[in-house]
Amino acid sequence: xxxxxxxxxxxxxxxxxxxxxxxxAVFAYPLGMAVWIxxxxxxxxxxxxxxxxxxxGTDNYTTALADPAVRQSFVNxxxxxxxxxxxxxxxSLLLATALNAAIPFRTFFRVGFYVPYVTASVAVVGVxxxxxxxxxxxxxxxxxxxxxxxxxxxxxxxxxxxxxxxxWKQLGFFILLYLAALQNVPSELYESxxxxxxxRWRSFRAVTIPxxxxxxxxxxxxxxxxxxxxxxxxxxxTNGGGPSGRSASPVLLMxxxxxxxxxxxxxxxxxxxxxAGVLLLAGAQRLLERSRE
Amino acid sequence: MTRGRSWWRTIAxxxxxxxxxxxxxYMIVGSLQATPDTSLSGALPRPDNLSLxxxxxxNAAIGLWRSLLNSVIVTAGVVVGTLVFGVxxxxxxxxxxxxxxxxxxxxxxxxxxxxxxxxxxxxYVQVVRGYGLxxxxxxMILPFVINSVAVFVFRQFFLQLPVxxxxxxxxxxxxxxxxxxxxxLPLVRPALLTATLLTFIGxxxxxxxxxLITKETGMQPxxxxxxxxxxxxxxxxxxxxxxxxxxxxxxxxxxxxxxxxFQRHFVSSDLGSGVKG
Numbered sequence: 001x002x003x004x005x006x007x008x009x010x011x012x013x014x015x016x017x018x019x020x021x022x023x024x025a026v027f028a029y030p031l032g033m034a035v036w037i038x039x040x041x042x043x044x045x046x047x048x049x050x051x052x053x054x055x056x057g058t059d060n061y062t063t064a065l066a067d068p069a070v071r072q073s074f075v076n077x078x079x080x081x082x083x084x085x086x087x088x089x090x091x092s093l094l095l096a097t098a099l100n101a102a103i104p105f106r107t108f109f110r111v112g113f114y115v116p117y118v119t120a121s122v123a124v125v126g127v128x129x130x131x132x133x134x135x136x137x138x139x140x141x142x143x144x145x146x147x148x149x150x151x152x153x154x155x156x157x158x159x160x161x162x163x164x165x166x167x168w169k170q171l172g173f174f175i176l177l178y179l180a181a182l183q184n185v186p187s188e189l190y191e192s193x194x195x196x197x198x199x200r201w202r203s204f205r206a207v208t209i210p211x212x213x214x215x216x217x218x219x220x221x222x223x224x225x226x227x228x229x230x231x232x233x234x235x236x237x238t239n240g241g242g243p244s245g246r247s248a249s250p251v252l253l254m255x256x257x258x259x260x261x262x263x264x265x266x267x268x269x270x271x272x273x274x275x276a277g278v279l280l281l282a283g284a285q286r287l288l289e290r291s292r293e
Numbered sequence: 294m295t296r297g298r299s300w301w302r303t304i305a306x307x308x309x310x311x312x313x314x315x316x317x318x319y320m321i322v323g324s325l326q327a328t329p330d331t332s333l334s335g336a337l338p339r340p341d342n343l344s345l346x347x348x349x350x351x352n353a354a355i356g357l358w359r360s361l362l363n364s365v366i367v368t369a370g371v372v373v374g375t376l377v378f379g380v381x382x383x384x385x386x387x388x389x390x391x392x393x394x395x396x397x398x399x400x401x402x403x404x405x406x407x408x409x410x411x412x413x414x415x416x417y418v419q420v421v422r423g424y425g426l427x428x429x430x431x432x433m434i435l436p437f438v439i440n441s442v443a444v445f446v447f448r449q450f451f452l453q454l455p456v457x458x459x460x461x462x463x464x465x466x467x468x469x470x471x472x473x474x475x476x477x478l479p480l481v482r483p484a485l486l487t488a489t490l491l492t493f494i495g496x497x498x499x500x501x502x503x504x505l506i507t508k509e510t511g512m513q514p515x516x517x518x519x520x521x522x523x524x525x526x527x528x529x530x531x532x533x534x535x536x537x538x539x540x541x542x543x544x545x546x547x548x549x550x551x552x553x554x555f556q557r558h559f560v561s562s563d564l565g566s567g568v569k570g
Contacts, residue, residue: 005392011469012389019382020397022439027404030415037415044422098305111556112310115317118552119545120498122516126523126541127320130534136331137319168312221406229408232500236523251410251501259505264414271411278408 038268060269070257070270073241073248074277076159080249081227081281083163088223089216092171096178097208110179114172121169121232128165128237152238158247162233170226174219181215182208217289221282228278231255250274320545324348324538347535348543354526354536355510355518357543364497364514367433371496372489374438379488382439383447384477388459389469401441412436413501421506428509437496443488450484451477486558494548515544 004010038060040053064070099109116124131138132151139146147154151161185208193203209216230249234241240256241248250270258267319336323329327344351357385391386398416436426432454477462472500516507513513521519540552559 007389007391007394009385009389009391009469012385012391012394015381015385015389015473016394016397018378019439019444020393020400022378023397023400023404026416026436026438027407027412028400030412030419031407033415033418034411037418044418046422094305095309098302098309101299101302103299103302103306107556109306109310111553112314114552114559115549116313118494118498118548119317120500120516120548122498122500122520122523123320123541123545124316126519126534126537127316127323129523130323130329130331130538131316131319133331133534137333137336140331140333172313225406225408229410231410232520236520239524251408251413254410254414255501255505258414259417264418267414271408271414275408275411278406282406 034268034271037265038272040265042265042268044262044264056265060265061273063266064257064269064273067253067257067266069245069248070250070253072245073250073253074273076241076245076247077227077230077249079159080163080166080230081224083160084167084227085220085223087163087167088171088174089219091167092174092219093178093209093212093216095171096175096182097204099175100179100182110175113175116169117172119169122236124169125165125233125236132161149243153243155243155246158238158243162230162237162247165233165237166227166230170223174223177219178212178215181212185211213289217285220285224278224281224285228274317545317549320538320541323534324542326535327532329532329534347532347539350532350536351519351522351540351543355515355522355540357515357540359511360513360515360518361543363430363512364516366430367503367514368493368496370430370434371437371440372492374434375440375443375488375492376485378439379444380447380478380481380485381473382444384451384473384481386444386448387451388454388456388477401444404441409436410501413505416502417505427506428512430512432506433503433514434496436502437499440488440492440495443492446484446488446491447481450481454480483558486555490551490555490559493551497548515540519544 006013039055039057041056041059042053043051045051095113099106099113103109129152130136133139134150134153136150139150147157151157189207189211190203193207198206229251231251234247234249234252235255238247241252251274254267254270254274257270258264322336322338324347325338325343325345326335327342327346329335330339330342348357382397386394386401420432420435421427424432426435459472459476462476463469467475496514498516499514500520503514504517504520507517510518510521519537522540523537
């Protein structure tokens with residue numbers, strides 16, 4: 001077999017070409033363009049019309065950061081992540097551990113847990129609006145304990161409510177990831193822990209948690225990325241990030257500034273800042289992992 | 294082992310199941326209420342308060358059939374694109390050695406961490422302003438046409454198959470295209486269903502992108518039509534929650550039923566490769 005300059009199987013280039021083109025056109029090019037737009041004075045034009053788009057340095061970033069609504073949205077998403085990420089990790093590991101045994105109705109539980117994950121946000125938002133409205137079922141159950149104004153129109157509770165909603169919605173997927181990771185924890189470790197007289201809680205802490213650490217890293221990272229992408233929930237659940245912008249997310253601001261108010265350059269700057277923030281968090285998480293090892 | 298060992302399991306799982314499934318039960322009950330009843334007893338269906346009026350109302354307001362058809366067309370486009378091009382790419386990435394393979398695989402992993410929302414503005418400029426694809430199926434399909442997670446599933450699947458299988462066919466003088474058609478494709482069938490399930494929920498549930506590029510109501514997928522109804526029209530309806538919940542049931546049903554019917558093909562072992570890899 002002759003190894004050509006294109007490799008042993010040049011046909012591979014042909015077979016993966018559509019996917020490579022797709023990545024280039026839908027990810028690489030827009031990614032570069034997003035950064036480019038964020039450093040230029042950019043306005044929408046009709047196809048074929050060319051207008052000057054001068055380089056403006058960091059003007060768009062200054063505009064974005066000087067906007068109190070944008071600053072608020074970054075604070076909001078931090079509040080969201082602080083609630084959502086730990087809750088997601090703890091609950092999904094707990095439920096995956098509970099599922100990881102020969103128990104009756106195992107399939108029912110497994111499927112039941114990921115039903116919210118496979119359902120459209122738009123659909124489940126509908127029922128949460130109904131459940132958490134001022135005289136909705138949740139407040140009826142809580143009686144005098146219900147917050148006033150109600151959850152989704154309360155400045156303090158709007159963002160935590162959204163964080164809870166997203167935790168609930170995504171948990172099934174993360175349970176599946178942990179279930180897969182639990183299969184890789186050698187059962188001998190549990191046996192020797194039991195021989196050493198470790199109780200169930202001790203062996204969970206000493207065997208399970210270290211055993212699924214790679215999965216925890218992945219779950220944390222994916223939860224952060226999902227959180228950074230938050231849009232549908234503040235748009236629909238709290239009626240456009242209300243009350244008074246307390247549940248607005250950076251992506252919602254991108255939509256409002258970029259599409260509604262026709263400032264794509266400022267919107268692109270918000271997007272770049274958002275991704276920089278995500279990368280920073282992901283990097284911090286890696287450092288934390290390393291220092292633990 | 295000791296009895297009573299699993300009491301905490303049962304409690305955790307049952308509580309979980311109630312929290313996860315009650316909203317869906319309540320969605321159905323609420324969609325059938327003639328007048329909204331948010332009291333505790335309203336959680337149980339009352340025969341004298343049952344009607345299908347909400348379904349009629351939402352159908353009249355947003356045209357359920359038309360928007361369902363739009364959802365089906367967009368989803369089908371993405372699923373077909375993913376199955377055709379995804380299998381090819383997955384096979385090449387797993388079984389073939391060629392220049393650029395490592396780069397492509399690295400790019401594929403890297404794009405998992407790019408929030409799609411960052412790309413929304415440039416994609417909007419490209420697709421709507423550049424190609425003039427607003428209010429078109431192609432415009433809605435394009436950004437999702439090959440699902441990378443499905444490519445990953447295909448790659449993992451082909452990796453598990455022994456290389457010798459393909460080498461033997463090549464030694465017998467089969468061309469690469471022949472190897473793909475007669476050896477790889479017949480073997481990949483079990484992975485097709487998993488990939489279809491994974492791919493389906495993306496475009497079916499997607500809201501932001503089709504919402505941005507469709508202004509014409511006749512082109513909107515159900516998720517967009519329902520969301521617009523929720524944020525604008527609903528306040529004028531006699532039983533807004535009922536109509537919203539009826540629309541929500543119609544939007545949720547296909548995905549939920551598919552995943553219940555084919556649950557065996559969506560288990561952790563399929564995703565496990567993702568954790569290990």
